[in-house]
Amino acid sequence: MIRFLIRLYGVLLHPYPRQFHTDFGAEMQSVFAEAATNKIGYKSTLQFLCELGDLPGSLLSVYAAQWFRGGNMSTQNEHISPSTRWQALIGVLPFLAFGIVNMIGKMDQVYDLRVIYTYLAFYILVLSGLLIGWIRGFPLWSYGYLGWSLIFAWWWLIVRINGTYWGYCISMLFWIVVLIALLWTRSLSPIKKIFRDISNDWTRLSLAMYTFIAFVFLIYDENHHPYLLIFMSASTLAIAAGAWFFLRSANLKGRVASILGGFVASNVIGQVCDNTWDAGAYYGLPEGSTPWYMTVFRTFMILSFFAVILLWPAAISLYQRIIRRRTANQ
Numbered sequence: 001m002i003r004f005l006i007r008l009y010g011v012l013l014h015p016y017p018r019q020f021h022t023d024f025g026a027e028m029q030s031v032f033a034e035a036a037t038n039k040i041g042y043k044s045t046l047q048f049l050c051e052l053g054d055l056p057g058s059l060l061s062v063y064a065a066q067w068f069r070g071g072n073m074s075t076q077n078e079h080i081s082p083s084t085r086w087q088a089l090i091g092v093l094p095f096l097a098f099g100i101v102n103m104i105g106k107m108d109q110v111y112d113l114r115v116i117y118t119y120l121a122f123y124i125l126v127l128s129g130l131l132i133g134w135i136r137g138f139p140l141w142s143y144g145y146l147g148w149s150l151i152f153a154w155w156w157l158i159v160r161i162n163g164t165y166w167g168y169c170i171s172m173l174f175w176i177v178v179l180i181a182l183l184w185t186r187s188l189s190p191i192k193k194i195f196r197d198i199s200n201d202w203t204r205l206s207l208a209m210y211t212f213i214a215f216v217f218l219i220y221d222e223n224h225h226p227y228l229l230i231f232m233s234a235s236t237l238a239i240a241a242g243a244w245f246f247l248r249s250a251n252l253k254g255r256v257a258s259i260l261g262g263f264v265a266s267n268v269i270g271q272v273c274d275n276t277w278d279a280g281a282y283y284g285l286p287e288g289s290t291p292w293y294m295t296v297f298r299t300f301m302i303l304s305f306f307a308v309i310l311l312w313p314a315a316i317s318l319y320q321r322i323i324r325r326r327t328a329n330q
Contacts, residue, residue, distance in 0.1 A: 006029065006033045009029060009033075010025070010029045013025045013028060013029065081140070081250070082140075082247065082248050082249055082250040083139070083140050083141055083247040083248060085248075087139065087140070087141045087247065088141065088244050088247035088248050089244075090129070090141050091140070091141030091142075091143075091144050091207075091243060091244075091247045092144075092240045092243045092244045092247070093125075093129075094122075094125065094126050094129065094144055094145060094148050094211075095144065095211075095214050095236070095239050095240045095243050096236060096240050097122055097125055098122060098148070098214060098215070098218055098236075099214075099218050099232060099233070099235065099236025099237075099239070099240070100236070101118045101119055101121075101122045102218050102219055102220065102232060103229055103232050103233070103236075104118050105118065105119075106220070106228055106229065106232070116159075119152075120170065122152070123149075123152045123156070123170065123173065124173075126145050126148040126149050126152065127145075127149055127173055127174065127177045129142065129144075129145035130142065130145045130146055130149045130177060130181075131177050131180060131181055131184075133145055133146070134181040134185070134190050135181065135184055135185060135190075137189075137190055137193050138190055138193060138194040138197065140204060140207070140247060141247060143204050143205070143207040143208045144207055144208065144210070144211055144243060146208050147207070147208035147209065147210070147211030147212065148211045148215075149174055149177070150174075150208075151211055151212060151215050152171075152174075153171050153173075153174035153175075154171075155167075156168070156170045156171035157171050198313075201317060202313035202314065202316040202317035202320070203246075203252060203255045203256075203313060203314050203317050204313075205313035206246075206255065206256075206259055206310055206311070206313045206314050207243070207246055207247075207259070209309050209310060209313070210242065210243065210246070210259050210262070210263075210310060212309065213239070213259075213262075213263050213266075213306055213309070213310065214239045214243075214266075216306075217235060217239065217263075217266040217267060217270055218232065218235055218236060218239060218266070220232055220235075220270070220273070223273060223274065223277075224277065225273050225276065225277040226277065228273065231269055231270070231272070231273035234269050235265075235266045235269045235270060238261075238262055238265035238266045238269060239262050239266050240262075241261070241262055241265075242258050242259050242260075242261055242262015242263065242265075242266075243258075243259075243262065244258075245257075245258035245261070245262075246258040246259050246262075252314060252317055252318055252321070255314065256311065256314050259310050260307070260310065260311075263306060263307070263310060264303075267302075267303065267306075271299070
């Protein structure tokens with residue numbers, strides 16, 4: 001019975017990551033064999049059941065360590081510098097703020113001009129973060145501010161305020177911040193550093209592009225669902241969670257899983273919101289029906305389009321790592 005339990009325990013170690021199993025599997029089985037051998041009768045079975053009960057938590061902790069906290073359980077894992085909790089909180093702030101700004105804009109009691117003021121406040125927030133990040137040499141958290149700044153510099157170009165194109169002037173704030181940053185640092189080193197950092201870690205560019213995903217999926221344009229604010233809150237938290245885990249992740253798998261998780265979750269929430277209120281009746285449009293396969297096809301195309309936007313920098317990073325490993329092995 002003891003020999004059977006030892007072998008069964010060895011089989012149960014296979015779900016661990018391959019490198020972890022290679023490095024520690026034999027040792028773990030040996031420790032269990034010693035503990036089980038010292039037990040008499042049914043106590044060896046109890047020892048096995050205790051180990052079996054601890055297995056799910058142990059698996060989760062090992063995968064979390066490998067995907068999100070540095071992967072230090074694997075001797076072959078290639079690390080990516082993660083952000084601290086405070087840095088991650090700073091990096092998540094614009095995603096949360098944009099969701100709140102959009103929710104304010106959906107409140108009927110808020111006048112249009114005041115909505116413009118909230119978007120202007122958000123623009124100033126992300127530009128301030130961009131300036132600080134530029135001065136500090138573009139740490140990882142600043143890539144979100146860079147992405148938001150570029151999106152809103154473009155967005156203000158098409159905004160009309162009281163029939164005029166004042167948005168052009170507001171858009172120029174981006175270039176004013178760039179000028180201030182250049183004068184402050186009196187050097188092009190931060191610009192060189194951002195290109196160097198991206199070439200070494202292309203997932204940084206994925207974080208900047210993730211802001212475009214947030215911009216698209218948090219607007220909820222022309223949506224008048226009776227529980228709209230609840231759906232918008234859920235989408236905001238999903239997007240922010242993706243950014244948080246990305247910033248806290250320490251390798252490529254964790255970062256890809258984080259942004260894909262935030263993207264898919266926000267998309268699902270948005271789809272549920274869009275399909276649980278009668279838009280046609282609200283706008284007085286005639287009834288119509290769309291074949292289910294067209295809905296599936298459009299959803300697939302949308303997901304594929306945005307997935308490519310998010311993942312091509314990570315694909316480049318993965319390709320670089322494969323080349324480095326092959327070179328090292330040679």
